[in-house]
Amino acid sequence: MDADSATMVAATLAILVAFVASVPLLYRLLFTGAGDKTTGKPLPPGSFGLPVVGHTLSLLRALRANTAEEWLRRRAAAYGPVSRMSLFRRPTAFLVGPAANKFLFTSPALTTMNSESFSRMVGRRTLRDVAGDDHARVRAMMVQFLKLDAIKRHVAAMDAEVRRHLDANWRGRAAVAVMPSMKSLTFDVMCTVLFKLGSDAAVREELSTEFQKLARGIWAVPVNVPFSTFSRCLAASRRGRRAVAAVIEERRDKLRRGESSPTDDVVTHMLAGGLPDEEITDNIIFLMIAAHDTTAALITFLLRQLDANQDAYAKVLQEQVEIAQSKAPGEALSWDDLTRMKYTWAAAMETLRLIPTSFSILRKAVYDVEHGGSVIPRGWNVMNAMTMTHWDPAIFPDPGRFDPARFEEPSAAAIPPFSFVPFGGGARFCPGNEFARVETLVAVHHVVTRFRWKLAAGCDGSFSRFPMPYPSQGLLIDVEPIDPLH
Numbered sequence: 001m002d003a004d005s006a007t008m009v010a011a012t013l014a015i016l017v018a019f020v021a022s023v024p025l026l027y028r029l030l031f032t033g034a035g036d037k038t039t040g041k042p043l044p045p046g047s048f049g050l051p052v053v054g055h056t057l058s059l060l061r062a063l064r065a066n067t068a069e070e071w072l073r074r075r076a077a078a079y080g081p082v083s084r085m086s087l088f089r090r091p092t093a094f095l096v097g098p099a100a101n102k103f104l105f106t107s108p109a110l111t112t113m114n115s116e117s118f119s120r121m122v123g124r125r126t127l128r129d130v131a132g133d134d135h136a137r138v139r140a141m142m143v144q145f146l147k148l149d150a151i152k153r154h155v156a157a158m159d160a161e162v163r164r165h166l167d168a169n170w171r172g173r174a175a176v177a178v179m180p181s182m183k184s185l186t187f188d189v190m191c192t193v194l195f196k197l198g199s200d201a202a203v204r205e206e207l208s209t210e211f212q213k214l215a216r217g218i219w220a221v222p223v224n225v226p227f228s229t230f231s232r233c234l235a236a237s238r239r240g241r242r243a244v245a246a247v248i249e250e251r252r253d254k255l256r257r258g259e260s261s262p263t264d265d266v267v268t269h270m271l272a273g274g275l276p277d278e279e280i281t282d283n284i285i286f287l288m289i290a291a292h293d294t295t296a297a298l299i300t301f302l303l304r305q306l307d308a309n310q311d312a313y314a315k316v317l318q319e320q321v322e323i324a325q326s327k328a329p330g331e332a333l334s335w336d337d338l339t340r341m342k343y344t345w346a347a348a349m350e351t352l353r354l355i356p357t358s359f360s361i362l363r364k365a366v367y368d369v370e371h372g373g374s375v376i377p378r379g380w381n382v383m384n385a386m387t388m389t390h391w392d393p394a395i396f397p398d399p400g401r402f403d404p405a406r407f408e409e410p411s412a413a414a415i416p417p418f419s420f421v422p423f424g425g426g427a428r429f430c431p432g433n434e435f436a437r438v439e440t441l442v443a444v445h446h447v448v449t450r451f452r453w454k455l456a457a458g459c460d461g462s463f464s465r466f467p468m469p470y471p472s473q474g475l476l477i478d479v480e481p482i483d484p485l486h
């Protein structure tokens with residue numbers, strides 16, 4: 001090695017050593033200031049963990065192993081109801097308790113935020129990307145089709161979809177994987193009821209295929225290199241968007257020719273409301289994401305809970321059989337029938353308490369804001385975890401026990417506000433909750449009155465989170481048809 005090269009190597013080494021030595025300092029400067037200088041309030045207690053990775057890998061591992069609740073509980077026990085951590089390379093305030101849920105859902109200092117993968121797969125102009133008047137306007141367009149009056153009109157259509165699905169996919173089979181089956185059912189219901197896509201339409205098939213792939217991409221690492229999961233999902237997203245664009249075009253033509261009305265379906269309604277095509281596409285894909293996996297998980301995990309709690313199953317069965325026996329052969333369920341399914345819905349709520357489909361809600365601070373004696377600086381992410389209140393023994397005694405009676409009156413009325421939040425809260429409270437309720441009740445009615453079923457041998461009912469809960473083997477059950485009661 002000549003002198004110049006030696007000098008170069010020495011200089012490079014020196015820079016490297018200086019950089020490595022300064023990482024902790026840089027990290028502290030960037031992420032761990034003492035707090036707010038004007039109010040004197042400290043930052044939330046805790047640590048940011050390892051540089052760069054922070055707590056991300058540790059939490060992801062816990063989610064996969066279904067120990068994330070325990071992981072978070074340990075943090076809350078160590079640092080209290082407001083603490084800091086670093087997730088996905090962002091400083092994050094982790095909040096616990098009903099007051100924290102209220103703050104997260106209602107504080108004007110917090111705004112919704114999407115991961116880069118979500119934005120690349122779904123779009124950057126969804127309902128989640130808008131706030132204030134824009135949010136209210138687009139949300140109203142969706143609510144038009146999700147509010148109770150509209151849902152009541154959809155009961156018969158949902159009933160027909162559920163019967164068709166069970167006849168085609170359950171009857172004649174000895175075993176069924178519930179989660180994939182329910183995903184396909186909820187996708188079909190959504191296409192029929194919200195988008196008015198005929199069951200034979202090729203576009204429905206195409207959308208379903210591409211949609212499954214793009215939904216996987218939302219949780220993929222956003223590295224767009226050839227053959228990566230992300231790039232494959234991105235290609236599916238592009239194809240899915242083209243399919244939605246074709247639907248928009250077809251609906252626009254119909255509207256121009258006077259062959260349709262804005263009340264027909266969500267796409268036509270958004271077109272008539274003047275939303276640009278790009279924004280309609282983003283919102284249609286977002287609605288598909290919001291509507292279908294969540295409800296599929298609820299129905300699947302409700303069946304899991306019923307299998308494990310035969311007393312509750314017997315009560316659900318009795319309620320549903322009584323309704324079935326009051327109907328004429330082949331007669332569809334009506335809204336009145338659904339209002340009689342009180343115990344079944346209480347069992348569904350108890351399922352959402354134990355296994356909420358959304359693990360946590362994320363927001364971002366748009367300005368410095370105080371909560372629980374700490375200051376959360378502008379730009380930080382803020383997150384809760386639903387199970388921190390859902391599993392709190394002070395709110396739900398013996399929280400691990402499956403007890404639908406908690407959601408029957410008078411107990412239900414005594415649940416403190418912001419303690420049970422599976423559908424969120426505040427201005428972003430899930431507008432699809434009634435839709436999910438009707439879909440779940442109709443599906444459970446036909447499953448329990450048309451099939452004897454139990455978990456298949458070897459299926460233990462365990463599950464992981466990705467972060468949506470997903471049961472092992474898709475919750476494989478043995479099924480045996482029984483004669484329809486109506």
Ligand code: HEM
Nearest residue numbers: 290291294295298357358422423424428430431432435436
């Ligand atoms: C069991 C089923 C469901 C659960 C547990 C659920 C849960 C949630 C939660 C927790 C939020 C709030 C997210 C946040 O605050 O960041 C939300 C928002 C939303 N949900 Fe649902 N959801 C379900 C079904 C549905 C269905 C069936 C639809 C539509 C048909 C739907 C449409 C939406 C929409 C559009 C939003 C965004 C609201 C906004 O930002 O204003 N959801 N959902």
